[in-house]
Every structure is written in structure tokens, then in C-alpha cells.
Amino acid sequence: LPADLAAGVRALCRRHGVTMFMALFGAWSVLLARLSGQTDVVVGTPVANRNRPELDPLIGFFVNTLALRTRLDDDPSVAVLLGRIKASALDAYAHQDLPFEQVVEALNPVRSLGHSPLFQAMMVFNNLPRPDSLVLPGLTLTGLELPRLTTQFDVSLSLTDRGGEISGDIEFASDLFELAT
Secondary structure (H helix, E strand, C coil), X not given: CXXXXXXXXXXXXXXXXXXXXXXXXXXXXXXXXXXXXXCEEEEEEEECCCCXXXXXXXXXXXXXXXXXXXXXXXXXXXXXXXXXXXXXXXXXXXXXXXXXXXXXXXXXXXXXXXXCCCCCEEEEEECCCCCCEEEECCEEEECCCCCCCCCCCCEEEEEEECCCCEEEEXXXXXXXXCCCC
């Protein structure tokens, strides 16, 4: 999203008391609903899961996955949709300590090796500053993009908020979708 459109989304967020993640998640959910013809959409999203201060200094991977459900069967207005997403996200954040595997076990969905048990679409939103390189005494580290040959989900949207504009990419299962689609 170019800077002017991103600024408009930020203004929308302020008007409705939601985060940028919530607004973009709503747009992604609406798009998925329209493309799939479904009015009940569940999308996965990772959370840092560092909600206790004693975890801040620790090194390690604490990420957990949340499954957020969006119902669109009554064709809600933007305000109503954002309110639903906010309530759903805040409720999920309050329970983010519960491991995703335990949620799956408790729900006991029909399992298939062909797809994730609770959702087939993912959204990742990166809004923390990330330098292009890290300089240490006598060492400079730079990140490398690694080629992906497989995907964990049918479709994933990864967005990064760079302060002005929002950039991102879509990863999809080529067995299910064609690049042109």
C-alpha cells in the first residue's frame, strides 16, 4: 500500500479504535470470503507470546498461532466488522498462552494430512522495526531471503509496516492456485 493509502487506513483505525493489524486482517478476511464464497472464515496468525515481563530478556522462540474467526453472513458494515475483529482478536490475545496444539486437541476436528486442521489461510503482520543489517564488533550480519519450495498453508499473506507504506507478499499452494489467479 503506498503511503497515502496506508495513511488512510491508519486514520480508519483511529476512528474505529482498532490496530492496523485488525483493519488489514478484516480486509484479508473479506477478500477470502468473497473469493471462496464462504461467509464464515477462519484465518491463522502468529503471536509473539511474550506477554509476561520475565520473558523479555530470554532468548528463544515463543511464537504461538491463533485461529481467528470472522463471520460475514449478515454483510456487516465496516464499523461492525472492525468491532467483531477487535473483540475476537482481544479475546484470542487474552488466551494466547494456550498452545495451538491443545486448541486443536480440544476441538478435535476431522483431520487430514492435506491441510491444517483449523484454517487453511494465514496472515502475518510485521510492525517491528527491522534493520537491514546488524553490526557487531568485527562482524556485520545481513538477512538473506531463502527460496521457498513448499508452503504450510493454502494461502498466506505476509505484510510489513515500514512506517510510511505497507508492503507484502502472498504465498500460495501451486497445486491449488495458479499465479495468474
